[in-house]
């Protein structure tokens with residue numbers, strides 16, 4: 001047992017002990033919407049958007065980007081589980097703004113160990129064991145936060161498997177205030193037609 005594993009299993013026992021009526025929840029999200037956001041540990045989608053178990057689909061990845069796999073989940077969310085309103089939520093101080101494809105590929109080519117960031121530059125601890133496999137991955141980094149929300153909403157909007165009737169809203173979550181701030185251009189592009 002690791003310490004984290006112990007902590008998680010203890011917390012889970014407590015959760016399961018008071019599980020109550022959640023056993024009766026239906027599979028399709030009761031409130032009929034989905035949100036795509038970053039995996040950042042500071043973001044708690046349930047609390048920031050007032051969700052309870054069973055309410056909505058939450059799709060997360062690094063950056064909350066509209067990757068092929070995020071779109072796969074959204075299409076399933078609507079086509080099989082009936083969501084009909086979607087939100088793309090990126091956030092301030094996102095780690096995806098702190099590197100480029102070239103930086104990531106270079107770090108990975110040196111070693112697989114965790115790199116360090118001094119506030120300006122990334123350094124790899126070295127020691128070998130790196131790989132060039134990272135050269136073949138689009139890391140979907142972010143240069144401009146509002147622009148990335150616009151690009152992602154537009155990409156989802158234009159996808160041939162996404163119905164035009166689904167509104168797609170674009171927001172930035174502020175990690176310093178807890179507020180959601182709309183990206184008007186993104187929401188305009190994501191408007192239902």
Ligand SMILES: [Zn+2]
Nearest residue numbers: 038040094095
């Ligand atoms: Zn992030």
